[in-house]
Amino acid sequence: MAHVRARNRKHPHDDAPDTSAQFRRLAEMPEGPEKKALRQEVVRAWMPMAARLSRQFRNRGEALEDLEQVAHLGLVKAVGRYDPARGNAFESFAVPTIVGELKRHFRDHMWGVHVPRRVQELRNRVRSASMSLATTADDRFPPTADIAEAAGLTEDEVRTGLQALESYATLSLDATLTDTGDGYSLIDTFGSAEPGFDRAVDREAVRPHLRRLPEREREILYLRFFCDMTQSRIAERMGISQMHVSRLITTTCARVCERVEADRAAAA
The missing domain is CATH 1.10.10.10 (Winged helix-like DNA-binding domain superfamily/Winged helix DNA-binding domain)
Incomplete structure (x- = not known):
């Protein structure tokens, strides 16, 4: 009866395949072409779930195809490191691994200037809190004190996070500063050496x-x-x-x- 209940229980991830038998075989097989082929088979089976996780990070300045590649890389790492003997379901190990790989990608490759990890985390918390508050305040940018309360941060930390919001992407020196069509760009504001x-x-x-x-x-x-x-x-x-x-x-x-x-x- 317990077996029937377990079989009928809804899987936490609808797109998660049942690869428990393959993982047990992988754990017993020696390294070689056969094990490599089976590992690739398991990776292909879980790729839809990895792609779904990558879509959670879309609209952040990175192409979806690139995000899927990063998620697939995290999936390959998860398959290689997973140990079924620990008794945990694969998805409980794979999801944090894939999401962590995606976050590292944004942290290491998507920032236009070097920003410490702590400041990046403040930026993310400030961004999430301000977006949630804006939906209830006529989309106006909320005050610093309100963001601090919603994010559980001090106002100084919020100000640091707000500054980091502008450091995520750099502005090209050729970017036009006015809409007058005169071609005035950012580089035109730079001074030159004066002998x-x-x-x-x-x-x-x-x-x-x-x-x-x-x-x-x-x-x-x-x-x-x-x-x-x-x-x-x-x-x-x-x-x-x-x-x-x-x-x-x-x-x-x-x-x-x-x-x-x-x-x-x-x-x-």
């Missing part, structure tokens, strides 16, 4: 050391770099040879650079 800033910093760094130079060297540098005079004209004006002017410019610039580098090293 003038570095020149301003360098000038301020050498200024005090230039003031300490002897008057002749300071005048030679002024004529060469600020008045754009040639070395020959400077030599004529100063009453010295062009070679002497060249040597003074080289040694003076090197001395000033050494002092600037010493100042930067001391500041660091």
Whole structure:
């Protein structure tokens, strides 16, 4: 009588086949082509259930075909690891394995930026709570306090989860920011390197050391770099040879650079 009741009891998964006999055979068979073929037969029998589980994760930015592939991978792992001697039904072991594989796929491959696992979990709880609250509040985004109460989180945790909502997918730099059709994109808002800033910093760094130079060297540098005079004209004006002017410019610039580098090293 008990056997009849067990046979008539509704299976918790309508699409779950009866493969208990195959699993018992797998447990007794040695590794080899025959066992591999039987294992593949069991996997094919359970693929409809794996596909059904993958559909629970649709509309989250991933193609259903890819989700089914991930679910099938989890199914293969479950079939390989299942031990019928433990006395549990296969589906009670397979379902968490498949769902876990799907969640890992989203965690490891679908986030546009690296987000810690704890923050990902907060994001999921905040998302679920806000969606359930929105259905009863004219679809308006609920306040942080209401989300915290519904999700069993602190308001700080909710704010962290809300920030993670925007980290799930990245925005292309070519994405258009306006609807005016002028082609203005996100990359147009980025600044570019400005060499003038570095020149301003360098000038301020050498200024005090230039003031300490002897008057002749300071005048030679002024004529060469600020008045754009040639070395020959400077030599004529100063009453010295062009070679002497060249040597003074080289040694003076090197001395000033050494002092600037010493100042930067001391500041660091």
